[in-house]
Amino acid sequence: MKALLSSRPALWFLLLFNLGVAAVAPFAVDGAQGLLTSAGMGVVSLGAGVGLLRSRTQRA
Template sequence: MNALLSSRPVLWFLFLFNLVVAALAPFAVDGTQGLLTSVGMGAVSLGAGVSLLRGHAQRA
């Protein structure tokens, strides 16, 4: 499972999908739930982005 989650296509999907959901969640869901959804999805997106950058630095 770890090999699947660290593959570049999966990381790109996690990064982009969660970034879009984080940006749109406050508009789709009102109140605290929208804010917390945005923060949670943003954290997942940030983690995937950092993993992408780490993988790029190791290959160079």
């Protein structure tokens, strides 16, 4: 499972999908639930971005 989640296509999907959801969630869901959804998806997106940067530096 770790090999699948650390692959570049999966990380790009996680980054872009979760970033999109984080941007839309406060407008689609009202109140605290929208803000918490946005924050949670933003954290996952940041984690995927860090994973992409780590794999980039390991290749070089």
